[in-house]
Amino acid sequence: MDNKLKVISFGFIAGILSGLLGVGGGIILVPLMVTYLGITQHIAHGTSLAVIVPTAVAGSIVYGFNGNINFMPALNLAVGSILGASLGARWMKKIPAKQLKQLFGVFLVLVGIRMLIS
């Protein structure tokens, strides 16, 4: 039960950040699962995607009610991103855990620096 509460609270933190920043929450879910729940890097990525879907649904409903949803660009982006996600996931399965983790870390730093520079 203690563990379940811990897991739910990790989800809560990721959800807060997801709605606040308009992201899926995977950037916090993955490190939390790997560091505190002992989940392997690959399974953390797969599980993160499974959490992201209902979280993004909840977030976009609220954004939609507030009039901040524009469907046309979303549709155009989704065409490419669905294809990309299939390719990326196939590729991920072949990468060793340590390299996958390093790739993840470098990605976060690069994106973060870009956001601050702008």
Next chain:
Amino acid sequence: MTIILITLLAGLVAGILSGLLGVGGGLLLIPIMIFLLGMSQHAAQGISLLVIIPTAMAGIWQLHKAKMVNYNLALYLACGSILGALISSTFVQYIPAAQLKLIFGVFVIIMGIRTILKTLKS
């Protein structure tokens, strides 16, 4: 036409990162929408959330077959994250865009440095 090509390509790159890194792809989608498509931070975030849904589902489709999705764990995480997302996306409308960008950047850098440091220690 150019805009449509940029959009498709941006979606493709965000999707590859999503499937590869287990994220939604919003981290990449939001700056692309702001800088290349000229959208406001709030509009970009709303679209990002919408695009994330089918993207993550496509990734799950691939990883499910490889047994890389822990659905039991995902269920408990999702209980918390849905609640969190509902609270914060309601609240976000009252936060100015400039502050949002700052929170966004600082948060991502801290998480990235932590992750890299962990692989160097091991």
